Amino acid sequence: MSLGSSLDVLRYSAFTPETPSPEGGNPAGIVLDAAALDDAGMLAVAADVGYSETAFVTVRDDARGRFRVRYFSPLAEVPFCGHATVATAVALAERIGPGAFVFDTPAGEIPVATSADADGTVRATLTSVPTRTRPATPDELDAALAALGWGRGDLDPQLPPHVAFGGVEHLVLAAAARGRLADLAYDFDALAEVMRRHGWTTLQLVWREAADRFHVRDPFPVGGVVEDPATGAAAAAFGGYLRALGLVREPTKVILRQGEDMGRPSELVVDIDPADARVQVTGRARAMSGQR
Known part of the structure; x- marks a missing residue:
């Protein structure tokens, strides 16, 4: 999906079951290059997408695997979202290769490890902040x-x-x-x-x-x-x-x-x-x- 001339919004389903299901998982919107968006712009995109959350990568350092990420529901910013984290990590891994990432989120630093299964499906493991x-x-x-x-x-x-x-x-x-x-x-x-x-x-x-x-x-x-x-x-x-x-x-x-x-x-x-x-x-x- 594309909003405007340069903003690409990806749609991924996270936590899909091991047994394939076309309707399984939780959909998330993902913007991998959101540096130009302000808060109002991110909220508008999230409302347009309509999923429970959309993740916005506002700062990227592909070489170090470090990314600043923010999350918006259709109504407000959310400090952290697990399914959008997994979806974003998988989308990044498919583009720059699987490995260890770090997401800097409003809730704190979230390490995310990604790997590819034999069938090419990518999975991600996030490590939470202290519970x-x-x-x-x-x-x-x-x-x-x-x-x-x-x-x-x-x-x-x-x-x-x-x-x-x-x-x-x-x-x-x-x-x-x-x-x-x-x-x-x-x-x-x-x-x-x-x-x-x-x-x-x-x-x-x-x-x-x-x-x-x-x-x-x-x-x-x-x-x-x-x-x-x-x-x-x-x-x-x-x-x-x-x-x-x-x-x-x-x-x-x-x-x-x-x-x-x-x-x-x-x-x-x-x-x-x-x-x-x-x-x-x-x-x-x-x-x-x-x-x-």
């Missing part, structure tokens, strides 16, 4: 549950509600049953107001299938989007949440399945080391509509 988490307050929990239409009895008592951070903050709520997670119909405006009040980027709604496998959904009304099909920043925050709760006692790989209930199956691989506050999130990405 942190705290229990949600009763007022935070009550407001979020009311907007979701959930009750406290819908929650898994073994996975307590927390506000988790992996670059941006997310409210983590664990459903006691898969059916509760599947039946997501919330008050868009009410939840957006709650999230703006508390500074949350998404809600990380999870259901534990096994100790190393979770199903997740991420409402994103503050970005003007009902739901994210794959949320790398929330995956990093969730990894830190599991570590902080003592549920990870040795280096562990956790699989998150997201987007299935909205017809965009996605897979996020989260690597957690109990001795490290940073979390790694890995995913594949592919160009959409034949872009390379």
Whole structure:
């Protein structure tokens, strides 16, 4: 896609599943040369693209593999976005070759390692900023549950509600049953107001299938989007949440399945080391509509 005479906007789908799916993953817009864009220009492009986030590379140093990156939803700038990071890293790797990159983002320095599979598909592993988490307050929990239409009895008592951070903050709520997670119909405006009040980027709604496998959904009304099909920043925050709760006692790989209930199956691989506050999130990405 091209906006204007010189601005190229790429469209990639990130966290596509291992089993190919034409509708899988989370779409992201990417502008690899955004040096000439101001804040208003980036916001206008993101609104025109209409995805949950568009990434803008404002400074490039291809030789050193270092890039300054900013992220915009259709409504506002976001300090960090995992799926757009993976998509941008893959787009860069396809053009300058796979390797180790560093993204300087508003949330901090994000190392990203890229590599090509045997079939040529490129995958990227981002390393988050240090994660942190705290229990949600009763007022935070009550407001979020009311907007979701959930009750406290819908929650898994073994996975307590927390506000988790992996670059941006997310409210983590664990459903006691898969059916509760599947039946997501919330008050868009009410939840957006709650999230703006508390500074949350998404809600990380999870259901534990096994100790190393979770199903997740991420409402994103503050970005003007009902739901994210794959949320790398929330995956990093969730990894830190599991570590902080003592549920990870040795280096562990956790699989998150997201987007299935909205017809965009996605897979996020989260690597957690109990001795490290940073979390790694890995995913594949592919160009959409034949872009390379």
